[in-house]
Each structure stands twice: as structure tokens, then as C-alpha cells.
Amino acid sequence: MVKLIILDIDGVLVGNKQGFNFPYPNKKVISALQKIHKKGIPIILCSARFHSAVTPLVKKIGLRNPHITDSGALITDLATGKIIRCFTMEKNVVSEIIAICLKNNIYIECCTEKDYFIQKDQINSRITGQRTLFLQKSPIVVNSLLEDINNNIIKLLPIAKDEADKQRVDVLLKLTDDKVKTVWSKNYFTLPLQYRIITAKSASKVNAVSETTKSLKIQLKDTLAVGDTMGDWEFIEPCGYVATMENAPAKLKEKVKTKGKGKYLIAPSVDDNGLLHILDYFLKGKI
Structure with missing residues (x-):
């Protein structure tokens, strides 16, 4: 029953x-x-x-x-x-992943218990707009994710533009795979975007x-x-x-x-x- x-x-x-x-x-x-x-x-x-x-x-x-x-x-x-x-994720691992994403123009969201953050120079009318509508909440925009927000992160969300870009993101972040829990996801409302969900290994x-x-x-x-x-x-x-x-x-x-x-x-x-x-x-x- x-x-x-x-x-x-x-x-x-x-x-x-x-x-x-x-x-x-x-x-x-x-x-x-x-x-x-x-x-x-x-x-x-x-x-x-x-x-x-x-x-x-x-x-x-x-x-x-x-x-x-x-x-x-x-x-x-x-x-x-x-x-x-x-x-929560380890601070040094968070910094490593954020740095790789920023260097390689991978859109990334950083999530804490209360809010989610994006970097100002990554604002994208398509991705940011779709995400805001989907989450029904606007991100907190900071000048630098590395300097302004890397404590108490529970989830990182690098976003690939489509299935082809997903492969590029995988290759770039492969060296961090053994330090975190990773799973790919997608949402039909925001296709063709692909989401690499990254959390602490214990999560x-x-x-x-x-x-x-x-x-x-x-x-x-x-x-x-x-x-x-x-x-x-x-x-x-x-x-x-x-x-x-x-x-x-x-x-x-x-x-x-x-x-x-x-x-x-x-x-x-x-x-x-x-x-x-x-x-x-x-x-x-x-x-």
C-alpha cells in the first residue's frame, strides 16, 4: 500500500x-x-x-x-x-570549476541555500531570460563570482548551449569529475540548453x-x-x-x-x- x-x-x-x-x-x-x-x-x-x-x-x-x-x-x-x-561544496573545488567556466565562456550559475548568482559579464538575453522565467526568480548579479561568491555553495550549474556544446563542457570539466557529483539534465521549456548539475560528492x-x-x-x-x-x-x-x-x-x-x-x-x-x-x-x- x-x-x-x-x-x-x-x-x-x-x-x-x-x-x-x-x-x-x-x-x-x-x-x-x-x-x-x-x-x-x-x-x-x-x-x-x-x-x-x-x-x-x-x-x-x-x-x-x-x-x-x-x-x-x-x-x-x-x-x-x-x-x-x-x-555544501568544498571552496577550492568551487573556485576551480568557476575559473574553468569563466575562462572558456561557459555560462554558470552558483547556488547557495537562499540565492543563485551569475557574473555580470555573462548576462545573456536568451539564457538569463529563459532561466529567470523558468525559476521565477532573478539571479543576483555580481562583478566576479570568484571574488564575491564562493562560500556555502550547494550547487554549480554550467549551462551548455546545446547537445554539441555539452561535449565541449564535459571535456573542459573532466579533471574535476572525481571531486564532485555530476549529472546532466535538460528541461523541455528551455531546450536546446543542457545543464551540468554539480554538487558535493555526498549529495x-x-x-x-x-x-x-x-x-x-x-x-x-x-x-x-x-x-x-x-x-x-x-x-x-x-x-x-x-x-x-x-x-x-x-x-x-x-x-x-x-x-x-x-x-x-x-x-x-x-x-x-x-x-x-x-x-x-x-x-x-x-x-
Whole structure:
């Protein structure tokens, strides 16, 4: 029986149809989640998003429990603002990565527990504009990231212009790979941009999920996890019930099938309100 739900945001809860399921979930999805939550089932949002970009969703739906943001680097009760756990990066590693990005004209955001920063000479009408709209928060602009902000960083976000540029960024930052946790991500609303999410080695969605479920005293076998990328599989795999969408890659669809009949579902696309099908399948009578 499902006692806890963990949801990725982009591609699961939020799509790319402005006014329909972006920047907020579809109204029917919000209503279903509210009904489930009122019946005592915690709903954890688990995302690589900057935490301030998750807070409006939490408040809109009314979710009063911990949430996981910044690719597992931050566990917060976003309704109250209380920080439960934070994984900061080593200062020298942060400086090394920032220096490489600036030298090679790689757009980079630096995230702390409260804000995200960009360097003044990197302001880009396309990237900065799209990111501000997506995060629903403007960056703090500084003259020098190296001099003005390299303490208490929980996430670095070098941004590649497209798939081809992604390879260039990988090569340039390869020497730092053993010092950090790295995963690539993308968002359909900001394509073709590609995001290299960099956090402390100890930070991960799966570690954050384990810690959060223990604090709620709910076992993973009683947890439903939903994601849409292979990067989500790390937190989906340990859970008893799993689901993904038609907009997910074929490899992830095959992975969820390994859970066996009655334990998995591949739902319609996020833009077809696939999450409603998942909630109905696993929680009949609760929505």
C-alpha cells in the first residue's frame, strides 16, 4: 500500500504548455494531489531545481512536509523555510570549476541555500531570460563570482548551449569529475540548453530520499516514486512502487518494468496529464 509519494517536477508534475501545465501543474493534477495529501499521505517533490523555484509549487498545492531540491543537496520544509539538511561544496573545488567556466565562456550559475548568482559579464538575453522565467526568480548579479561568491555553495550549474556544446563542457570539466557529483539534465521549456548539475560528492537524490523517508518513519517499500529521466532512476529504484511517462526515454521505461506487474506503470505524457493516470492506478479511491 502506498504511504508516501515522491515526484520529480519537470516532465512529471510540470510540462511545457504555458498556462496549461507550466509554470504550475494542471489544475486537475493540483486538485488530485491536494485530495491525497489531505488524507495523510506525504508528497515529496524531488528535483534538481533551485529550491526557490520549487517553493511556489509547494505553496500552490499546499504540501506540508520535507522536499528535496538542488539534486539532493538540500532538504527543506519549504512551507516553513526550515532547512533540514544541506550539503555544501568544498571552496577550492568551487573556485576551480568557476575559473574553468569563466575562462572558456561557459555560462554558470552558483547556488547557495537562499540565492543563485551569475557574473555580470555573462548576462545573456536568451539564457538569463529563459532561466529567470523558468525559476521565477532573478539571479543576483555580481562583478566576479570568484571574488564575491564562493562560500556555502550547494550547487554549480554550467549551462551548455546545446547537445554539441555539452561535449565541449564535459571535456573542459573532466579533471574535476572525481571531486564532485555530476549529472546532466535538460528541461523541455528551455531546450536546446543542457545543464551540468554539480554538487558535493555526498549529495544525491537517493541519499536525500533515504534520509527523508526515515525522518517520516515510512519504508521505501511503501513509497511510490515517479520520474522521467535516467537521472531519476537512482531515487526511483529503491522504492516499492514506480512509474514514468511516455515522454521518458526508452531505457527508463524498461527499468521501471523490472519491478513487475502491479508495481509499475508507464503513463501518458506529462502534457496529457499522465500523473493523473499514475495516481488513479496506485491510489484508487483517494482522489
